[in-house]
Amino acid sequence: MSGSVFFLHMAGAVALLLWATRMVRTGVERAYGNILRQKLRKTLGNPVLAALTGMALAVALQSSTAVTLLVGSFAGLGIVTGLAGILAVRGAEVGSALVVKILSFDLTLLVPICLLVGTFIFLATERRQWRQMGRILVGIGLLILSLDMMGEASAPLRESTIVPLIVEYLSNDSITAFLLAAVVTYLFHSSIAAVLLLTTFAAQGIVSPELGIVMVLGVNLGSSFIAPMLTRGAPPAYRIVPQGNLLMRGAGSIVVLIIVVFFAPPLDMLGSTPENRIIHAHIVFNLLILFAGIPLSGLVLRATEALVALQTDASNQEVDGAAAVAETSALDDSALANPPQALANVTREAVKMCESIEYMLQRILELYEDADSRSIKAFAALDDEVDRRHAAIKLYLARITRNEMTEDMAKRCQDLLGVSVKLEQVGDILVRNMLPHVKKKMDRRVEFTDEGWRELSNFHAAVLANARLAFNLLVTQDPDTARELVKEKDDLREVEKETSQRHFERLRQGTEQSVETSSLHLDTIRDLKQINSLLATLAYPVLEERGLLSESRLKRL
Structure with a gap:
């Protein structure tokens, strides 16, 4: 050889x-x-x-x-x-x-x-x-x-x-x-x-x-x-x-x-x-x-x-520069006269929003386990960053549309606007809905049953995995990934039904912990399901462009 x-x-x-x-x-x-x-x-x-x-x-x-x-x-x-x-x-x-x-x-x-x-x-x-x-x-x-x-x-x-x-x-x-x-x-x-x-x-x-x-x-x-x-x-x-x-x-x-x-x-x-x-x-x-x-x-x-x-300490002299890089937006005004380049900049900025949302989504369940006022305040501050990027993307897209664009560019512009809106809504759910659940659990000093916590953790893990599919889809525009994301949405709906049934069964059995945490359990599942549904909609433009989406349901192959 x-x-x-x-x-x-x-x-x-x-x-x-x-x-x-x-x-x-x-x-x-x-x-x-x-x-x-x-x-x-x-x-x-x-x-x-x-x-x-x-x-x-x-x-x-x-x-x-x-x-x-x-x-x-x-x-x-x-x-x-x-x-x-x-x-x-x-x-x-x-x-x-x-x-x-x-x-x-x-x-x-x-x-x-x-x-x-x-x-x-x-x-x-x-x-x-x-x-x-x-x-x-x-x-x-x-x-x-x-x-x-x-x-x-x-x-x-x-x-x-x-x-x-x-x-x-x-x-x-x-x-x-x-x-x-x-x-x-x-x-x-x-x-x-x-x-x-x-x-x-x-x-x-x-x-x-x-x-x-x-x-x-x-x-x-x-x-x-x-x-x-x-x-x-x-x-x-x-x-x-x-x-x-x-x-x-x-x-x-x-x-x-x-x-x-x-x-x-x-x-x-x-x-x-x-x-x-x-x-x-x-x-x-x-x-x-x-x-x-x-x-x-x-x-x-x-x-x-x-x-x-x-x-x-050795890198302290570069802290201001590093902070500036972290705050730097991809929305370069000099690219507005070139719509393809400007849309690429918006995509990069949307990816930054995705990174923030992914971290928030991953972090929220950790707060359910262990939270204090400082960590709750820090988590809420993350949503301010998401809101800031969302507002900047809207204004930037409005300025792009002043220039001549092809039909495909105009559609991409609308899709990116929809992405930023959905991501901002996910951030709101995490901070305005789920973070109060964390505070309530902390104030009441209650704990989920082992089975209930396992169900919440598994449901959260599924939503987090789907979120990563959605974020990848923003860059790849891959139809197979889009189909998988929509299919996972349907699967998660069935998981939610099974989880709710098991929870109500524990309530019927009179499990004290289940009674104490019932509203927290059900509200958390509801919020996670809503987040998953919002992220699944990121697949629709990709499927629609390739003729894989009917008026109300995913087409069968």
Whole structure:
């Protein structure tokens, strides 16, 4: 096999691995994301439970980075402490290492089973949760298949005359091997993929256990950079947990590398085969960092806070400029004479409105759980920003219409006006309807039943997912997305009926908590349904333009 053919096969296998991992993660997030977030919030107060929950989440999401970003957002919002967040991430890293171990077993038989069952479930039902379960199973099948593909692609390398020279060089230059693994992992954005690639090479006899362990340490360094880089533009509080993980895991990988290079500890205890030694070294390293992190977490937190504060101080001279950028509108007056460019500017401004609404919609349910006067006031201030952009868009569109426009441009102008109106209405519902529910719940000090809260959370998660579809549609104008959005509106109507029936059943049974929170429960469902209906109307212009919308209903294909 030529070098180019090898790289093509290996690149395809790695691409399938990354795609399959993403399929599993997004399927879990869509089907069970809200439940997982609730469990995480409840357990982060206990250091041991925080680590165990982080571990379980990493296994479920197939990504310690996803857990790091999630926990970092909780810390940024003040839902959890930075200390608990750092411990949860430590557990997540161990969970990610355990995923590699699970995937190292011979799971070939699961490939046809997962693909067959997953595809059947996905095609046989329209229920969101079941379809996501099918997506997860297909993702697992493709993930295992990608490992077989990597093994087959790498087999001819044993006969190569060049590869031994490269491996020999890396074996004699631990620093280069360490840094190369770190860079590759960062490019993959997945430590799981990087370690599995290493174990594949080790199983073929291409990479020795000694070199593999050095590169595994590099994998851990590269992986620890991903979350900090993704949050580098976030407020300081959001960066504490990712940078704390970088400080602990990154420094730990360098310390262990020094020990491995200078003391060459025996590897027999790590397993009898090269691939097992690499996998077990990965697990042992993360366990060591976890156990070291428990007593050192306070020190790491203080060091991280000092580091983030230093970064903030260093950028103080740019604060005014950054604030100006945040306030800068895309509505450039100089583009008014060019209607296509002006309409593109309006689209950009509408996207900013979407971002604000998405954050508000995501944040509102968190306020139901934990709110105070300061957070309520801050939430209400977000609507002022939405109103300001809405007013600016209306005035800008009115000024565009003074110029000659084609029929398509005039229609796009009207559609964008409708979008801004709908987004402003969603903001009003969140602040004028749902925020008073938060205040009422806080003043009365009542709590939903476990079942009632689960229903609200699932309903909210469905609306949030549909909102993201609507916001994407603003940019893509994709008819398939538009059809899905309208269909989800109909599905959510049935979910609302089922939820209301279950709520009234609890009332008939005389559940005290259900009686106390009945109006809050029903009003919240009603408001969320109204928000979903408003956002679903963003699909109508796209469908109408392509002749897919009848006068009152979506046409059947």
